[in-house]
Amino acid sequence: MIQNLSTASKKETLRRSFLSSQSDGRKWGVWHSIMDGFRKTTYISSMQRGGWVYIITNKYNTTLYIGVTSDLYSRIVQHRNKHYPNSFSAKYNLSKLVYYENFSRIEEAIAREKQIKGWLRIKKVAIIEHQNPEWNDLFDQIEQ
Structure with missing residues (x-):
């Protein structure tokens, strides 16, 4: 109080x-x-609250993980620290943020995540390369 x-x-x-x-x-x-x-x-x-859709990969860019969160910074830190050791991202060492999108409503972010997950890999790669042609780690661009 x-x-x-x-x-x-x-x-x-x-x-x-x-x-x-x-x-x-x-x-x-x-x-x-x-x-x-x-x-x-x-x-x-x-x-x-707003939401984020993000794609992470490994250092070789061979495996992709699409996720949704309301706190992008904290979620990527969780991936990097393998907070959930039995998770897909921990198993395949996925911690490199290569794509993200912000939405004003979490429902919109969830819908976009489902849409991207339904795409073929080639289309996922295309949206990554449109925003991030070099596949750089974008983690330092996001705010805490």
């Missing part, structure tokens, strides 16, 4: 917390803002 309302009188103070998962698996964020001593609570579904 936000305690000292007097310090919030000149500027707005924000606090975010998460409630438990809903029956459909979504989580709801709660944004509390306090301005001039008045508290406003806004409930935001996690499905309203």
